[in-house]
Amino acid sequence: MNAPLPPPPWRRATRTPRRQLTTETIVDTALSVLSAEGPDAVTMRRIAHELDTGPGSLYAHVQDKRELHELMLDAAMRVVETPEPDPQNWRTQLKQLCLEQARVLTETPGIAQIAMETLIPTTPGILVAMDGMLGILRCSGIPDDRIAAAGDMLALHVTAYAYEASLWQSPSGQSDEAHRRLGQIGDYLQSLPADQLPNLKAMNHAMPHGTEPDHFEFALDVFIAGLAAHADVRP
């Protein structure tokens, strides 16, 4: 018996030497499934199937589904650039950063939901984003003991807005049902006697909490104006 021939080199091009799962490919696959088919489609089984393997294989690279979620959030948030803080312009910078963060969180539906569920951000990308926001706040003249609270609440508001906004544009067709209900509730309000829910009726506002971009920007303006007032007291 001869020694077996070495495999001809062109075979190597056909399939990579070994399938080689990595955390990165898992996260990328999860993100592409998410943006293509929405949050419900992001299951361990589905991701594994996409990578031609069984669900158990993923657990060699990722602790559990929650950790995978955090890694997805991190990858998504890495695209946000934080500006060099400029004491002359902190108000504009802060607002721009919030709008940008909200934009990224809304862009891929489902990411904001993960952000909302992730109680403590421990992942580099998110820490960088937080640090950037604090950097702007710290050159605003706001007393130090307020800065943590301000950053905290601003981040919360951005995340919450992005979450609600993304519910409206999920690719799962859930948003159609939402629009239908919005109409129904308008009719319902009109049908009520004048003394029931008079304010909702008067505004004819179905009150979807916080999904209008205008409302979000208004809230940012009001909040930042309030912060500036705090800064003026103790410059």
Added chain:
Amino acid sequence: MNAPLPPPPWRRATRTPRRQLTTETIVDTALSVLSAEGPDAVTMRRIAHELDTGPGSLYAHVQDKRELHELMLDAAMRVVETPEPDPQNWRTQLKQLCLEQARVLTETPGIAQIAMETLIPTTPGILVAMDGMLGILRCSGIPDDRIAAAGDMLALHVTAYAYEASLWQSPSGQSDEAHRRLGQIGDYLQSLPADQLPNLKAMNHAMPHGTEPDHFEFALDVFIAGLAAHADVRP
């Protein structure tokens, strides 16, 4: 054969004539499971089991799990009383109402999560709460086109805060892990060189978004102060 004897009257006390499932008992059962064992325990199967029946039986009284969630939220929110709007006191009234709503949403862990997921409130209790908040805002002198935005964003913020806060006190032991991670991240920040995440390091703040009651109250004060400034412009 004689006609069968009528059942002796004391038997009736032993078991109710017929099991009779109602929407109300289902919602009540769901709420008590929720407050006893947290959101994960609230499954259709579990509720059915609690009522000595199969999961399919619930679907005669409730369309699906989402609808059950909304009914639970409604029942929980019904305890919030909205004050008679007083133009002299709208700032205090507004703050009190927000604190009260947040308190109720935080009280039963899991309710805030439902509130966050419920895109459009269509249920009487929530509509009443919204109407009350709008009532206070309408006697504040804030221009009408801002009132919807203000109410919208305030409700969003209350809900989001309650959601994050309730993550910390879930009975599923998830909160212990959260506290552990909070410590770990503090250590991690200290271990970093001075030029990495300088602001987070300086504040030594792990930045759990929006869970401190102080921070929430601060945000309400800042936001309401900002609204008042708007009201002063056009009285």
Added chain:
DNA sequence: ACCTGAACACCGTTCAAGT
């Protein structure tokens, strides 16, 4: 060490069959 895939202990929802 990494990967497999069968198995475990669950889900929400549907539906024919019963009373």
Added chain:
DNA sequence: ACCTGAACACCGTTCAAGT
């Protein structure tokens, strides 16, 4: 009409066995 419970089509996670 209301209820049943078996069945369907899924989950996340674990783990012995393979390479």
